[in-house]
Amino acid sequence: xxxxxxxxxxxxxxxxxxxxxxxxxxxxxxxxxxxxxxxxxxxxxxxxxxxxxxxxxxxxxxxxxxxxxxxxxxxxxxxxxxxxxxxxxxxxxxxxxxxxxxxxxxxxxxxxxxxxxxxxxxxxxxxxxxxxxxxxxxxxxxxxxxxxxxxxxxxxxxxxxxxxxxxxxxxxxxxxxxxxxxxxxxxxxxxxxxxxxxxxxxxxxxxxxxxxxxxxxxxxxxxxxxxxxxxxxxxxxxxxxxxxxxxxxxxxxxxxxxxxxxxxxxxxxxxxxxxxxxxxxxxxxxxxxxxxxxxxxxxxxxxxxxxxxxxxxxxxxxxxxxxxxxxxxxxxxxxxxxxxxxxxxxxxxxxxxxxxxxxxxxxxxxxxxxxxxxxxxxxxxxxxxxxxxxxxxxxxxxxxxxxxxxxxxxxxxxxxxxxxxxxxxxxxxxxxxxxxxxxxxxxxxxxxxxxxxxxxxxxxxxxxxxxxxxxxxxxxxxxxxxxxxxxxxxx
Amino acid sequence: xxxxxxxxxxxxxxxxxxxxxxxxxxxxxxxxxxxxxxxxxxxxxxxxxxxxxxxxxxxxxxxxxxxxxxxxxxxxxxxxxxxxxxxxxxxxxxxxxxxxxxxxxxxxxxxxxxxxxxxxxxxxxxxxxxxxxxxxxxxxxxxxxxxxxxxxxxxxxxxxxxxxxxxxxxxxxxxxxxxxxxxxxxxxxxxxxxxxxxxxxxxxxxxxxxxxxxxxxxxxxxxxxxxxxxxxxxxxxxxxxxxxxxxxxxxxxxxxxxxxxxxxxxxxxxxxxxxxxxxxxxxxxxxxxxxxxxxxxxxxxxxxxxxxxxxxxxxxxxxxxxxxxxxxxxxxxxxxxxxxxxxxxxxxxxxxxxxxxxxxxxxxxxxxxxxxxxxxxxxxxxxxxxxxxxxxxxxxxxxxxxxxxxxxxxxxxxxxxxxxxxxxxxxxxxxxxxxxxxxxxxxxxxxxxxxxxxxxxxxxxxxxxxxxxxxxxxxxxxxxxxxxxxxxxxx
Numbered sequence: 009x010x011x012x013x014x015x016x017x018x019x020x021x022x023x024x025x026x027x028x029x030x031x032x033x034x035x036x037x038x039x040x041x042x043x044x045x046x047x048x049x050x051x052x053x054x055x056x057x058x059x060x061x062x063x064x065x066x067x068x069x070x071x072x073x074x075x076x077x078x079x080x081x082x083x084x085x086x087x088x089x090x091x092x093x094x095x096x097x098x099x100x101x102x103x104x105x106x107x108x109x110x111x112x113x114x115x116x117x118x119x120x121x122x123x124x125x126x127x128x129x130x131x132x133x134x135x136x137x138x139x140x141x142x143x144x145x146x147x148x149x150x151x152x153x154x155x156x157x158x159x160x161x162x163x164x165x166x167x168x169x170x171x172x173x174x175x176x177x178x179x180x181x182x183x184x185x186x187x188x189x190x191x192x193x194x195x196x197x198x199x200x201x202x203x204x205x206x207x208x209x210x211x212x213x214x215x216x217x218x219x220x221x222x223x224x225x226x227x228x229x230x231x232x233x234x235x236x237x238x239x240x241x242x243x244x245x246x247x248x249x250x251x252x253x254x255x256x257x258x259x260x261x262x263x264x265x266x267x268x269x270x271x272x273x274x275x276x277x278x279x280x281x282x283x284x285x286x287x288x289x290x291x292x293x294x295x296x297x298x299x300x301x302x303x304x305x306x307x308x309x310x311x312x313x314x315x316x317x318x319x320x321x322x323x324x325x326x327x328x329x330x331x332x333x334x335x336x337x338x339x340x341x342x343x344x345x346x347x348x349x350x351x352x353x354x355x356x357x358x359x360x361x362x363x364x365x366x367x368x369x370x371x372x373x374x375x376x377x378x379x380x381x382x383x384x385x386x387x388x389x390x391x392x393x394x395x396x397x398x399x400x401x402x403x404x405x406x407x408x409x410x411x412x413x414x415x416x417x418x419x420x421x422x423x424x425x426x427x428x429x430x431x432x433x434x435x436x437x438x439x440x441x442x443x444x445x446x447x448x449x450x451x452x453x454x455x456x457x458x459x460x461x462x463x464x465x466x467x468x469x470x471x472x473x474x475x476x477x478x479x480x481x482x483x484x485x486x487x488x489x490x491x492x493x494x495x496x497x498x499x
Numbered sequence: 500x501x502x503x504x505x506x507x508x509x510x511x512x513x514x515x516x517x518x519x520x521x522x523x524x525x526x527x528x529x530x531x532x533x534x535x536x537x538x539x540x541x542x543x544x545x546x547x548x549x550x551x552x553x554x555x556x557x558x559x560x561x562x563x564x565x566x567x568x569x570x571x572x573x574x575x576x577x578x579x580x581x582x583x584x585x586x587x588x589x590x591x592x593x594x595x596x597x598x599x600x601x602x603x604x605x606x607x608x609x610x611x612x613x614x615x616x617x618x619x620x621x622x623x624x625x626x627x628x629x630x631x632x633x634x635x636x637x638x639x640x641x642x643x644x645x646x647x648x649x650x651x652x653x654x655x656x657x658x659x660x661x662x663x664x665x666x667x668x669x670x671x672x673x674x675x676x677x678x679x680x681x682x683x684x685x686x687x688x689x690x691x692x693x694x695x696x697x698x699x700x701x702x703x704x705x706x707x708x709x710x711x712x713x714x715x716x717x718x719x720x721x722x723x724x725x726x727x728x729x730x731x732x733x734x735x736x737x738x739x740x741x742x743x744x745x746x747x748x749x750x751x752x753x754x755x756x757x758x759x760x761x762x763x764x765x766x767x768x769x770x771x772x773x774x775x776x777x778x779x780x781x782x783x784x785x786x787x788x789x790x791x792x793x794x795x796x797x798x799x800x801x802x803x804x805x806x807x808x809x810x811x812x813x814x815x816x817x818x819x820x821x822x823x824x825x826x827x828x829x830x831x832x833x834x835x836x837x838x839x840x841x842x843x844x845x846x847x848x849x850x851x852x853x854x855x856x857x858x859x860x861x862x863x864x865x866x867x868x869x870x871x872x873x874x875x876x877x878x879x880x881x882x883x884x885x886x887x888x889x890x891x892x893x894x895x896x897x898x899x900x901x902x903x904x905x906x907x908x909x910x911x912x913x914x915x916x917x918x919x920x921x922x923x924x925x926x927x928x929x930x931x932x933x934x935x936x937x938x939x940x941x942x943x944x945x946x947x948x949x950x951x952x953x954x955x956x957x958x959x960x961x962x963x964x965x966x967x968x969x970x971x972x973x974x975x976x977x978x979x980x981x982x983x984x985x986x987x988x989x990x
Contacts, residue, residue, distance in 0.1 A: 020879035027677055034679045070886060072810035085809040087679070100789045100821030104849040107760075107794070112703040112852045119855040121661070141653035149656065153644060162632035165640065165835040170612070186518055188525045188578070200691060200861040207860050212603040231859075238859055269598075298591045303598070318576040319563035330591030344656040346866040358595040361603045364610040368722075368729055369698050370691040374865040375837040388511035395561055 009037060010045070010053040021056050025064035026071075028054075033073055033084055040086040044074065111238060118234040125443070125452050132485035134453040137279075137427045137473040138345055143397050145389065149344075152383035153376075164375050170367035171359075172198025172351070173378035179385055180351050184335070187311075188325035195359040197366055198373050200348040202307065202338040203231060208365050209305055209334055209352060210239040213269050223261065224272040225253050227459030227466055229279040229307065232272055241269070245461035248278070250422060252285030255292045266300045276320050277310040280459045280471040281430045282423025284320060294326055301332075308337040310426040312394055315402040317424075324353065331355035339381070341427070342397060343390065347377040401427060401475060408474040408482050415490030418497055427475035430456065432468060437496045439470040445492040451485045500528060501536070501544040512547050516555035517562075519545075524564055524575055531577040535565065602729060609725040616934070616943050623976035625944040628770075628918045628964040629836055634888050636880065640835075643874035644867075655866050661858035662850075663689025663842070664869035670876055671842050675826070678802075679816035686850040688857055689864050691839040693798065693829040694722060699856050700796055700825055700843060701730040704760055714752065715763040716744050718950030718957055720770040720798065723763055732760070736952035739769070741913060743776030746783045757791045767811050768801040771950045771962045772921045773914025775811060785817055792823075799828040801917040803885055806893040808915075815844065822846035830872070832918070833888060834881065838868040892918060892966060899965040899973050906981030909988055918966035921947065923959060928987045930961040936983040942976045 013028050015021065032038045044050065047065060051058040065082050068074040074082045116122065127133045157164065171177065177196050185191055199205035214220045222236050226245025236243050244261055246253040252275070262268070273293070275285040285293070297304055306323045314320070324333040331354065338350035352362055366372070384390060408429055412421055416431060423429040433439065439455040446452065456469025474482055504519050506512065523529045535541065538556060542549040556573050559565040565573045607613065618624045648655065662668065668687050676682055690696035705711045713727050717736025727734050735752055737744040743766070753759070764784070766776040776784070788795055797814045805811070815824040822845065829841035843853060857863070875881060899920055903912055907922060914920040924930065930946040937943065947960025965973055 019877060020882075023879045023882055026882075027673075030677050034677065067882060067886075070889070072805055072808060087810065087812065100818050100823040102792065102794055102823050102846070104822070104846050104852070108703055108849075108852050109705055109707040111705075111707075112856060115855040115859050116852055119858060121858060122855065138658050141657045144653045144656050146648065146652060146656075150645070150648060154641070157637065157641060161637055162635045165635050165637075165837040166632045167629050167836040182518075186521050186525065200865075203859070204861045212599055214600055214602075216600040216602070235859060301593065303593055314563055317563060319578065321578065327591050331595070332591040332593050345658040346656040348861065348863070348865045355593070355595050358599075361595075361599050361607055364606040364613065365603060367610060367612060368606050368694070368726060370695045370839065370861065372839070374691075374839045374868045376867055376871070377865045380867070386510060388514045391511075391514055391517075391558060395558075398561070 010050070013054045015056075022060045022063035022067065025054060025056060025060060026067040029064065029068055030071070030073055033087065038084050040084055042084045043080070044082040044084070046081055114238055118237060120230060120234070120458065125447070127452050128450075130450060131447075132451045132477060132481045132488075134451070134472040134474065134477060134485060136476050137341070137471075138476065139342060139397070139427070140400070140475050143393070143400060144344065145393060148384060148387065148389040148393075149380065152380045152387060152389065155387070156379040156383040160379065164379055168372045168375040168378070170197070170372045171363045172196070172373060173375055173382060176349075176378045176382040179382055180337070181353075184324075184337070184353055188321040189335070189353070190325075190328045192329050193331060193356055194353060195356040196351050196353045197359050197362050198378060199350045199352060199366060200370060200373050201340050201345075201350040202309075202336050203235070203350075204366075204370070205336040205338075205350050205352040206232065206305070206307075207235050207239075208362050208369070209336070210235060210241070212358070212361055212365060213303070214239050214241070215269060220269045221265070221267060222270050222272060223258070223268050223302065224461075225274065225278060226461050227280055227456065227469070228272070228461075229274065229309070230458050232307070233459075233461065236272070243461050244268070248281050248283060250283060252283060252289040253293065255289060255296070258293060258296055262296060262300050262302075268300070268302045270303050270305055271297055272305045272307065273323065274307040274309050275323050276308075277313060277424065277426040279309055279426075280428065280454075280456060282426050282428060284317075284424045290323065290326060294323060298327075298330075298332060304333045306333055306335045308335060310341050312339075312342045313398065313401060313425045313427065315398065315405060315425045331358075334358065339390075342394065344381075347381055349373060349377050349381050404474045404477075404479070404482065405429070407479060408472060408486070411483055411486035412472070415486050416493060418493070428471050428473040431470050431472065432456075433493065434497065435468050437468050437493060439468060442470070442489070442492055442496060445495070446489055449488045449492065451488045453489065501541070504545045506547075513551045513554035513558065516545060516547060516551060517558040520555065520559055521562070521564055524578065529575050531575055533575045534571075535573040535575070537572055605729055609728060611721060611725070611949065616938070618943050619941075621941060622938075623942045623968065623972045623979075625942070625963045625965065625968060625976060627967050628832070628962075629967065630833060630888070630918070631891070631966050634884070634891060635835065636884060639875060639878065639880040639884075640871065643871050643878060643880065646878070647870040647874040651870065655870055659863045659866040659869070661688070661863045662854045663687070663864060664866055664873060667840075667869045667873040668842075670873055671828070672844075675815075675828070675844055679812040680826070680844070681816075681819045683820050684822060684847055685844060686847045687842050687844045688850050688853050689869060690841045690843060690857060691861060691864050692831050692836075692841040693800075693827050694726070694841075695857075695861070696827040696829075696841050696843040697723065697796070698726050698730075699853050699860070700827070701726060701732070703849070703852055703856060704794070705730050705732070706760060711760045712756070712758060713761050713763060714749070714759050714793065715952075716765065716769060717952050718771055718947065718960070719763070719952075720765065720800070721949050723798070724950075724952065727763070734952050735759070739772050739774060741774060743774060743780040744784065746780060746787070749784065749787055753787060753791050753793075759791070759793045761794050761796055762788055763796045763798065764814065765798040765800050766814055767799075768804060768915065768917040770800055770917075771919065771945075771947060773917050773919060775808075775915045781814065781817060785814060789818075789821075789823060795824045797824055797826045799826060801832050803833045804889065804892060804916045804918065806889065806896060806916045822849075825849065830881075833885065835872075838872055840864060840868050840872050895965045895968075895970070895973065896920070898970060899963060899977070902974055902977035903963070906977050907984060909984070919962050919964040922961050922963065923947075924984065925988065926959050928959050928984060930959060933961070933980070933983055933987060936986070937980055940979045940983065942979045944980065
């Protein structure tokens with residue numbers, strides 16, 4: 009015994025010894041009331057210092073794995089609770105798949121990541137629309153963490169509030185006010201990114217007695233489609249034009265059925281089309297939804313990644329003191345996705361409900377994440393970063409656009425900003441088949457059909473995310489897509 | 500104009516100027532195509548350097564709030580999307596309360612924090628069972644953050660995996676193995692603390708077609724009761740004896756109705772009673788639940804805060820390769836609640852479903868939190884901290900116990916560890932009334948009835964959390980409770 013002890017480099021040795029002996033006890037290699045080798049013996053057996061063994065033995069006793077008989081040594085305690093092991097216990101097999109309900113099963117079926125395309129090493133991948141981490145200024149993040157720790161210290165590590173970290177809420181309320189939002193009668197709850205905010209809002213608005221009904225742009229963000237379906241909503245998609253959703257269609261739909269529970273809209277840098285809804289459409293759409301009293305869930309997606317043109321106010325800014333719009337914001341798309349921080353801004357009474365739901369689900373969002381983000385914003389690092397990121401992404405955006413125009417002239421382009429472009433090919437081009445062909449050439453992208461409400465539509469579209477692709481690969485990748493696309497166009 | 504500009508100390512001045520001008524534009528004080536004062540004028544008007552104004556003006560143009568006419572100056576852009584404001588928009592009022600579904604309404608009704616007792620300053624409060632942040636070693640936390648940042652850098656801030664941060668998962672799998680768990684056929688998903696793990700598991704096991712049925716100890720953790728109710732489960736409580744739940748009762752209940760969807764158990768340092776289930780009961784309970792094929796959700800609550808006696812293995816360790824137990828762990832109770840990190844350990848197939856549900860709800864748990872916790876554990880800080888915390892809490896535990904025995908002899912005490920004691924008075928003592936009396940004397944505690952399944956039971960019980968109360972206040976507070984209790988006992 010004790011031959012198989014191996015030291016790993018990066019952990020305190022006493023702890024490694026303690027855990028090694030624990031495992032021997034757990035496995036039954038050391039029996040109850042068996043005497044452990046003396047600290048001197050053990051230190052020569054394991055080739056570690058005797059003080060290390062002494063510390064390890066203390067730890068074992070602290071953890072209740074051994075007891076000491078003064079003058080005699082350390083003995084293994086009779087382990088509690090291993091009775092059933094390796095007998096009846098083993099027999100206990102539950103068929104979990106059979107016990108999963110519809111929600112759990114759909115969650116897997118609708119889980120894009122599990123149907124995702126596996127890219128081999130060296131593949132040029134246009135599938136990601138996550139920010140390029142090379143742009144992250146780690147020095148500023150470290151400083152933000154250290155500054156906040158120095159100011160608040162230990163309280164940052166104890167329980168926080170479900171509503172969110174107060175200084176961050178105050179900052180973001182001001183931030184939204186600077187986008188033109190009238191804050192009177194409104195309040196905010198911090199969530200784990202956009203996704204939790206959206207999921208909680210849907211959970212609150214889902215009708216108890218019947219299936220829910222939602223309107224959204226078609227195509228739209230696939231995570232939104234997934235969560236709407238998971239929450240049991242029937243989705244009615246309104247086709248996109250190059251200046252936003254088709255208002256005539258919206259009017260027709262509302263005229264036919266006015267019992268929608270909500271509308272989900274992404275007015276700026278819409279995902280996947282990248283379209284910014286025109287001022288005229290914004291007011292037309294809002295007037296209609298107002299008339300039919302259909303609450304709007306506004307996705308603030310990528311609002312910060314404006315490359316040209318005037319500042320565009322969010323929809324929630326257009327209703328003044330009205331409370332019909334719920335705005336869900338997040339910096340994840342432009343800033344740090346790893347910090348899971350988003351916010352829901354809306355009517356006070358509504359936020360009060362959402363706060364309790366948030367508490368019931370995750371108690372509160374990481375205070376470390378919230379306080380780092382707050383300090384980072386306060387220090388003015390965000391403005392500095394966005395300036396840098398905009399320049400870099402704008403350059404890549406224009407390069408990608410130019411390459412598409414050169415090598416994919418048949419495809420109709422859309423995208424006024426953000427980290428991706430959306431392409432619509434003539435109907436004979438099936439982008440799933442195109443993808444198959446491109447994979448063989450070492451290039452992948454996101455087929456557009458997954459953004460469409462009805463299965464089997466949008467089969468001639470694709471999304472090109474350029475944020476994490478090098479210039480060379482943007483050029484090469486789009487050349488390859490073009491070459492492959494041509495084959496489909498000729499046939 | 501420009502008279503009301505006020506500098507705050509802790510932000511870059513250029514950003515403060517930029518935001519000040521933005522607000523003037525948003526409010527309409529500066530109109531479209533109006534010329535801004537020259538940078539020289541503005542610098543004297545706002546009493547800031549001219550370079551600051553130049554930087555602020557650049558920022559305004561970057562953000563699309565102004566445009567420059569070379570040689571002439573900066574002009575306000577026509578704001579997009581303010582059309583509806585202060586007209587129809589204002590008229591749009593939605594009655595959100597009326598639109599909330601049962602789930603959202605219950606979430607508020609069952610939200611303890613919103614019915615919580617407000618303690619005035621100077622009150623001696625026994626309501627908290629959160630750790631005492633004074634024990635947190637901030638140096639080690641800072642080091643863990645810096646170490647991890649140095650090793651992984653920017654990737655920590657980009658998207659992570661729904662399943663969790665791989666190094667942390669590997670560490671925790673090993674950690675659970677050291678508690679005697681047979682890992683074969685099992686897997687793990689990281690969640691935002693215990694609460695998200697529990698909520699996701701319930702969402703997966705809730706029957707689609709009928710109400711769910713759950714068994715648990717009575718009393719039990721009130722958050723668990725809340726989430727079970729919110730997920731539509733009927734709860735059957737099994738009374739607690741001083742060595743764990745009443746097995747005869749459990750047997751009787753199961754004999755009568757064997758269609759339970761799950762059992763929720765806290766075998767060690769049970770909340771609120773603090774009882775550790777005896778070895779005999781553990782095997783008896785497990786044999787019964789195995790026989791009726793009722794899955795167990797095990798709450799690893801406070802397992803680390805053992806003050807005496809032998810190491811107690813979790814229930815999941817007692818079933819060997821069996822897959823009938825889902826273990827939910829968290830360090831929040833003993834370590835840092837502010838880091839929202841917990842884990843669900845169970846059958847591979849089950850975890851695969853939970854992973855997709857986790858992704859649909861919050862994408863993934865904060866990578867910063869996970870990586871700080873991982874490095875902190877790896878550095879051996881946790882063992883060091885628990886040793887220190889155990890000593891301190893054990894001392895307070897014994898002091899609290901001694902005070903209760905001295906001043907509350909009529910109350911039956913329970914609690915073998917953890918951060919609180921549970922008291923059961925003779926039936927004539929109503930602890931809500933007792934609380935009323937104590938509040939006037941500046942002492943508060945948690946009435947025990949909220950931990951019981953049926954309303955109006957456990958009215959003679961209370962929970963005393965001592966982790967954040969000073970020694971002096973423990974003594975004084977319990978004296979006061981004793982004095983007040985006596986009045987109820989005499990009448």
